[in-house]
Amino acid sequence: MRKDISFRYCIVLLFLLLQGFVTIGQDQLDSLSKYSHDELFDRAFETRSTLYLEYLENQKLTQEEKKQLYLWFYYLTAANGKLDITLNYLQKLDSISALTKDPKNRFYAKLGLAEIYYKKSDYEKSKLAFESAEQYIRDFPEGITRILASAEYSYFYYLSGNFDVFNTEMENAIKSLNALKSDKLEEYDRRYLENAKATIAINLACGYIMKEDFDQAAEELKLVDQIYEENFKGDVNTNSVHTILVKGKYHFFKKEFEKAIPFFQEVIKINESQEFQEDAYMSEVFLGIIYYQLGDYNSSLSHLETAIKSPMVVADYVKYEMESYRYAYLASKQLNDTDKSLMYSGLYMEQDEQLNDNERSNFINSFINNLEVGKLQKDLSAKNNTNFLLRYILFGLAVLIAGLGIILFYQFKENKKNKQKIADYLDQLNSDKKKKEDSSSAKKEAIVQENNAIAQTQEMDEKTVRILDKLEEFEEGDLFVDSKMSLAYLASYLGTNTITLSKIINTYKEMNFNDYINGLRIRYIIEKIKNEPKFEQYKISYLAEVSGFSSHSIFSKAFKKSTGVTPSQFLDYLKDEPVGQ
The missing domain is CATH 1.10.10.60 (Homeodomain-like)
Structure with a gap:
């Protein structure tokens, strides 16, 4: 029923957006015992409800079913901001995947752990989880899933603000996907390929927006619209909702505030019936900032307080919780609401204190440097194990010491x-x-x-x-x-x-x-x-x-x-x- 299902879920995990199609509403559940294990997984997939998974967890499951269960718990609990619960199931997925020697699910577990630790500001653990994921990319079969895994691995360049590298990696991924011959694929696999292209194009648009390369961002969004018009017209899923959000961000960062408003409002409306809490949360914050810029301080504060009452920890370069407090303070100040102004300014200052930029910077630089060291070590191991290796190391140390001396002198x-x-x-x-x-x-x-x-x-x-x-x-x-x-x-x-x-x-x-x-x-x-x-x-x-x-x-x-x-x-x-x- 689900051919090579762990591969099919790679796109779910791409860029931590967790792709999954959604149905409207959720049936009243009288009895779960009438469903088979496969049917329960399907129901969880369709309804985005953990109820089916909680029932399954108490049943006798095979090792493969347990891995599928933990993966789906990650998908659903992370999307709703339940970080500690998500962490627990990811650790279970990592352990059972190690026990069964399953490198692909270990990759998913490591990238998931990197995301959750990053959200919890535990940058050292996030770094370790991220670095340990790279070795498993080569275990994916050549084709869509390996391309997606490699692209997902590059998401941390976006988080670090290294948008040039991130955009290059995404461009390469799209080129690789375009090189695959879709005319020889079955209908399901062809749609899978097109959805993969759309997913990467959306995130490439994000990278271009952050570089303020709005022409290129518009081209990528145009490509996404074309793919959806031809293949997924009318579908409502994480990918399509995120596309609406990115279109809003596109106009927001261009300072076309009036044009941005309808996109963010649409995301919030979709969330009212179909549970896209993280996207709706970001939309509320953006609307709060927009209305402040437009001088509508009451609307600004209303959207910001909606976000503050239901906060989500988002793995993004933008710190949404901090911005919600900052603009709530500014809006309440404009409204001469002293009590709220003092409260939100205090919360903003607390966030500012907690955001240890040096720690975050060290985390980013450390894992990027380790990646480069890893590549160098691979190159060296390919050479003969002779005294040349020692000479290279000594020469490298000499160059490093000389370079440090020059840097120190220049700095002085x-x-x-x-x-x-x-x-x-x-x-x-x-x-x-x-x-x-x-x-x-x-x-x-x-x-x-x-x-x-x-x-x-x-x-x-x-x-x-x-x-x-x-x-x-x-x-x-x-x-x-x-x-x-x-x-x-x-x-x-x-x-x-x-x-x-x-x-x-x-x-x-x-x-x-x-x-x-x-x-x-x-x-x-x-x-x-x-x-x-x-x-x-x-x-x-x-x-x-x-x-x-x-x-x-x-x-x-x-x-x-x-x-x-x-x-x-x-x-x-x-x-x-x-x-x-």
Whole structure:
């Protein structure tokens, strides 16, 4: 009834999305004893219910049936966020697969364990499980299942943010699938092949989206739509629902928020009748962020609180739980709900503390480095076991030591250069402070002198002087840390238009509007760090938010552009060489 069923379920496990077709609704169960073992597995497959599996677990099963049981428990419990229960069944699957010398189910068990440990932030165990899975890929027969296993193994490149490698692996997988001759396959196998192509194309679209290569992402989504139109029209399954979610992410990351909303709403609607909790959870978080960006703070908070009440731990590069708290705090702040604002800001800070980026980074770098070492060891073992091996090792060590020496020397020079940049920047800040202590008339004279070349050809009128005065007042406040600050907003605040304001900033501040605002924000947060020691202990993501930046990366780029160094280097400098108040 199910030809080589463990192979058929490879696509279920691909990228930890756990493919499986779903029926609408679930029958009332009066008695399970009337079903055979095969029928009970089929019912669990169709209804996504563990009820049938729990009954089966108490029956006398063969070793193969037990493996199938544990695999299906993994599929159903992981999809509903029951991590400890999932872990238990994966360990059982691993043990029985080792006992029966079943490498393919050991691969599934190891990759499943890597996923669950990653979700539980136990990165060391996740690394070990992931690394131990690679050896079993070669035990899959050549063809679709081996291609899928290799592609699934590459998912951790996505989790690490190494999207270039991830995309390359997915592109190679699709090429390999396209090279298979589908015209010679039976109907079931042909559909299996097409579904495999769609699954990899969806995840390749995710990789392109994260690289902001939206044209390529659109091409992959177009391919998925074509495959489904020709082969699976009307089917509702994990693959099709995830495709809808990815289409929403596509528009979200393009900042086409209005276009993204219907896709996320559709996923939530499907979940109401067919249990796609993880996809619905992610959709709620995305909608919360979108409505915040659109200024609909009540809708934003409503979606975020729905997500917070039913949290799911998702193995993804995006930290959804953290983002739900962050935007719930921002939305409640905009709604002047002090109690919720304090509560969600506290929860966000707790998440920020728990997210040990260094630990996560070490996990990622460690397993990638181990992969490279493993490949090198395979190459070396293929050579004759002679003294050449020892020479290679000694030569490699010599090169490594020399390389480390060069790196340390370069780092020493770079640190010295960075310290000078920071000192110069701080001196400039102090110099600017002294200038601002002059009288109002002296300020105007300074402006005229600094722009003498311009004044010779363009007389500074009263309106310009008035706007420059207002800009001085604006710079002394903190209105610029509002994340919604824009040229239009500031022009309205100053009582002028965007064209005039842009021209004045370009002429008299000698920079464009974005650089002007970012420079004020950087100066603001540096003053905070210098004058309030607690700011030295905050995460960079929090410093970015406090100073009005929408993301960690934009803040870091602006900080380096203004100071010449990264925020981390600046904080390290202050710890080593404290600046006087």
